[in-house]
Amino acid sequence: MKHIEKKHEASGEIALDALAANAALAGRTPPEIVQWAADTFGRKLIMTSSFGAESMCLIHMANTALPGIPIVFINTGYLFPQTLAFMEALRNQYRLNVMEFHSEHDPVVWLSINGESDPRVRQDVDACCKANKNSVFDRAMTALAPAAWLRGIRADQSELRAKMDVVEVNRRTQSLAISPLLKWTARDIHQYMRVNELPYHPLWNQGYASIGCNPETCTRPLGDGQSQRDGRWSGTDKKECGIHLDQGAGI
Numbered sequence: 001m002k003h004i005e006k007k008h009e010a011s012g013e014i015a016l017d018a019l020a021a022n023a024a025l026a027g028r029t030p031p032e033i034v035q036w037a038a039d040t041f042g043r044k045l046i047m048t049s050s051f052g053a054e055s056m057c058l059i060h061m062a063n064t065a066l067p068g069i070p071i072v073f074i075n076t077g078y079l080f081p082q083t084l085a086f087m088e089a090l091r092n093q094y095r096l097n098v099m100e101f102h103s104e105h106d107p108v109v110w111l112s113i114n115g116e117s118d119p120r121v122r123q124d125v126d127a128c129c130k131a132n133k134n135s136v137f138d139r140a141m142t143a144l145a146p147a148a149w150l151r152g153i154r155a156d157q158s159e160l161r162a163k164m165d166v167v168e169v170n171r172r173t174q175s176l177a178i179s180p181l182l183k184w185t186a187r188d189i190h191q192y193m194r195v196n197e198l199p200y201h202p203l204w205n206q207g208y209a210s211i212g213c214n215p216e217t218c219t220r221p222l223g224d225g226q227s228q229r230d231g232r233w234s235g236t237d238k239k240e241c242g243i244h245l246d247q248g249a250g251i
């Protein structure tokens with residue numbers, strides 16, 4: 001696939017034609033896409049992970065193709081304690097290179113000064129995501145300055161994600177966003193997890209199919225007939241925390 005890459009004479013950075021990359025990667029399996037990304041970008045490739053329900057799927061693929069790949073984990077200050085314990089257990093068991101970035105705000109103080117009187121809910125989810133997740137993500141990407149990053153989104157999770165390409169130019173991070181799992185279904189993920197004996201998040205068995213922060217306005221277990229992302233910001237129009245939106249934190 002060298003024809004879609006070229007090196008800038010001055011900077012040595014790899015410039016890549018996203019259109020050509022998507023055409024060349026059509027029909028490739030997620031592990032093949034991850035391997036291509038590792039071969040193309042080497043140590044300039046990182047990944048993001050929420051250490052959510054099925055996160056070990058992409059982590060396993062990425063850490064197999066590029067052992068020690070930096071895994072950006074954004075700690076908003078409002079995560080489930082089970083998520084933090086899950087991340088620590090996986091970090092040790094699989095020798096993962098987790099790079100944990102924290103919100104620069106004290107979580108309790110931020111709630112107080114922003115009129116959020118009940119920590120079990122958020123009245124202004126966009127303001128909270130902007131301050132405690134998106135700003136942290138932007139700081140992490142600025143600090144690490146990757147050429148490309150792997151993310152675990154899937155087309156069947158939302159209408160917005162269904163319109164995305166496997167390889168996208170991400171102006172926000174000045175890098176390429178690569179979504180190897182985009183065309184996979186929950187069944188495909190489950191099959192990969194089963195074959196490779198990978199663990200699910202401990203809340204998975206309690207009906208949490210997509211796991212973010214712990215306020216009940218942000219993450220709930222699924223009810224009957226609900227689809228995988230319906231437990232996130234349930235009852236609102238909000239579908240994204242914002243880090244997968246190229247316009248940045250101004251969600």
Ligand code: SF4
Binds near residue numbers: 125126132
């Ligand atoms: S998901 Fe909820 S708690 Fe987490 S940053 Fe967004 S609004 Fe805040």
